[in-house]
Amino acid sequence: MPCNCRSEEITVAAHCLLNPLTRVRGLAPVPFQPEGPTVQLPCPEALYLGLERWAVTRNQLDVPQFRRFCRTLIEPYADLLQMLAHEGASLRIVGLAGSPSCGVEMTSSGYTGGLPCGAEHVHVSGRGVFMEELLAELERRGVPFRAEEIGKK
Ligand code: SF4
Numbered sequence: 065m066p067c068n069c070r071s072e073e074i075t076v077a078a079h080c081l082l083n084p085l086t087r088v089r090g091l092a093p094v095p096f097q098p099e100g101p102t103v104q105l106p107c108p109e110a111l112y113l114g115l116e117r118w119a120v121t122r123n124q125l126d127v128p129q130f131r132r133f134c135r136t137l138i139e140p141y142a143d144l145l146q147m148l149a150h151e152g153a154s155l156r157i158v159g160l161a162g163s164p165s166c167g168v169e170m171t172s173s174g175y176t177g178g179l180p181c182g183a184e185h186v187h188v189s190g191r192g193v194f195m196e197e198l199l200a201e202l203e204r205r206g207v208p209f210r211a212e213e214i215g216k217k
Contacts, residue, residue, distance in 0.1 A: 071152035078166040079107035086110040094215040122164040155209035167192040168213035
């Protein structure tokens with residue numbers, strides 16, 4: 065008798081929770097050990113800016129071209145998540161607290177460009193750009209999910 069394995073919970077994780085090598089250089093890995101099936105989302109910042117990028121804040125990424133890029137990445141994943149949810153899976157989306165791209169409840173603000181000088185940034189309430197686009201796309205499609213974040217300081 066085949067089991068309906070697709071009815072279980074699926075963790076949908078920000079990329080660097082499983083592969084910390086995409087984080088901005090010098091940032092420590094965030095401990096994360098998902099149980100059960102896990103979908104690893106793409107890392108929008110590494111794919112857009114590369115591995116030698118500077119740390120950025122949400123206001124710097126909140127530009128049309130980065131949002132467009134995020135939506136391009138998101139579309140096939142939203143297709144997959146929609147199909148899995150249609151088969152009965154419950155989706156648990158896990159972002160990274162404070163990230164300008166992947167924060168769910170908390171993101172970052174403060175850098176305004178210019179030469180790198182160690183300027184201060186702060187964590188503020190709100191979603192990162194990539195997560196905002198992903199969750200909005202799932203809502204637009206009527207795909208049920210719950211979203212949380214880890215890594216709060
Ligand atoms: S939080 Fe998102 S954008 Fe930042 S390194 Fe992790 S996966 Fe990439």
